[in-house]
Amino acid sequence: MYVCLCKGITDKDIKEVVEQHGVGNLRELKQHLPVGQECGNCTKVAQNIIDKTIIDESLFKEVS
DSSP, rough: EEEEEEETTEHHHHHHHHHHEEEEEEHHTTTOOOTSSSSTTTHHHHHHHHHHHHHHHHHSSOOO
16 A cells, blocks of 8 residues: 555555664654655654554564
């Protein structure tokens, strides 16, 4: 699903950056992807994807 139509960024792009770089907020995401640079309508959805990805990852981490 496209999250940022202005820059062609998808939810998969955001999830990948969160998983690979440990991104935890929109400011950190902007260091890797040009999200929110044009109209800004995507920022809330992008933050929701970051939050959901972090929660999903923490639920599936193996407990030692």
